[in-house]
Amino acid sequence: MSGEPVVEQSGELAQETEPEVVATRNYTSSAEKDGWWYIARYSKEHKYYYGNTGDRSAQAFRTRRAQCGFIWENKWTQALRTSIGNNDDVGAFLNLTNSYLLVCDGEESNNFCKVAQDDLPDIPVVKTSLAGCRVIGRMCVGNKNGLIVPETTSDIELQHLKRELPDSVEVRTLEDRLSALGNVIVCNDHVALVHPDLDKESEEIVADTLKVEVFRHLIANNSLVGSYCVMNNNGGLVHIDASKTELEDLSSLLQLQLIAGTVNGGNKTVASGLVANDCIAYAGMKTTGKEFASIETALQLKIH
Structure with missing residues (x-):
């Protein structure tokens, strides 16, 4: 699935909608998988979610996790x-x-x-x-x-x-x-x-x-x-x-x-x-x- 925003046409107006957030694959732990929604939301707010490549691979997810300042087991740093x-x-x-x-x-x-x-x-x-x-x-x-x-x-x-x-x-x-x-x-x-x-x-x-x-x-x-x-x-x-x-x-x-x-x-x-x-x-x-x-x-x- 592409990471680019989806544009829906309605008459002369074009409305940009957010892509569906998908928990993909290859998570290192259940805690990491459970944290996907928070990372996606946090990343979007800090403009890490929409990159030029729209990469949603597990490695890209872990990179965003590091950029966002998360650690796992229900703690922040x-x-x-x-x-x-x-x-x-x-x-x-x-x-x-x-x-x-x-x-x-x-x-x-x-x-x-x-x-x-x-x-x-x-x-x-x-x-x-x-x-x-x-x-x-x-x-x-x-x-x-x-x-x-x-x-x-x-x-x-x-x-x-x-x-x-x-x-x-x-x-x-x-x-x-x-x-x-x-x-x-x-x-x-x-x-x-x-x-x-x-x-x-x-x-x-x-x-x-x-x-x-x-x-x-x-x-x-x-x-x-x-x-x-x-x-x-x-x-x-x-x-x-x-x-x-x-x-x-x-x-x-x-x-x-x-x-x-x-x-x-x-x-x-x-x-x-x-x-x-x-x-x-x-x-x-x-x-x-x-x-x-x-x-x-x-x-x-x-x-x-």
């Missing part, structure tokens, strides 16, 4: 531009893990929440404040196992989080003079980097609640490791000034691929403009194509 109330510092207002997404409270985040609920249908999107503040991304740290919030978090906020988050996520408060936890701790589901001056008791709470191995370290000679690194279970993006030797040492320590880069058109504070889990990343609207290439490579995501 993609990096997306977004903003919160016209603010590109999305890392200040979001906390994204493999189990939940926290979004700052307020009307400015309503539109983002609607989009995020479509992007992340399998995890809860929870609007909240912490200690009455909206910059929740800089105030808390979490992964699929737990969430640690500052000791100043109100009882109402704690009850709301415990009610909305999955039962498998332990919510715990931490009292430390370094109270901006998102700036001084960065983690994935297995390891965490913390500020060298974090209290020993706080370090133990991090290890116990998040179920991670904890390391005290600097990034580019800066102790605010949570500000200068974003990581998931596949890799991480760190401060652009991190040396090659430091990247190699950190990669070996964490058993992750780390790449130096920036966000939002040159901002070295990568966590201010980027959040990610294993399937998706959100970056500020000013993030350039070159920066997105670094994000994709570091976190092993597909650009969308």
Whole structure:
């Protein structure tokens, strides 16, 4: 069957109709076959579906799949531009893990929440404040196992989080003079980097609640490791000034691929403009194509 659009004549008017979508042959798995309709629709929207050749072979289908940023087994991988109330510092207002997404409270985040609920249908999107503040991304740290919030978090906020988050996520408060936890701790589901001056008791709470191995370290000679690194279970993006030797040492320590880069058109504070889990990343609207290439490579995501 030809891939060219079909033209039907009606009097003096010619109406162009879409060709029939046909699930053809040679699929690599049942998941790939089941995903045909989504790929066809997604490809048409992004002008990959109608090529000069109209090729509908299995190989062409898999090529379109790669271009569209799909992986299989019911997951996506993609990096997306977004903003919160016209603010590109999305890392200040979001906390994204493999189990939940926290979004700052307020009307400015309503539109983002609607989009995020479509992007992340399998995890809860929870609007909240912490200690009455909206910059929740800089105030808390979490992964699929737990969430640690500052000791100043109100009882109402704690009850709301415990009610909305999955039962498998332990919510715990931490009292430390370094109270901006998102700036001084960065983690994935297995390891965490913390500020060298974090209290020993706080370090133990991090290890116990998040179920991670904890390391005290600097990034580019800066102790605010949570500000200068974003990581998931596949890799991480760190401060652009991190040396090659430091990247190699950190990669070996964490058993992750780390790449130096920036966000939002040159901002070295990568966590201010980027959040990610294993399937998706959100970056500020000013993030350039070159920066997105670094994000994709570091976190092993597909650009969308």
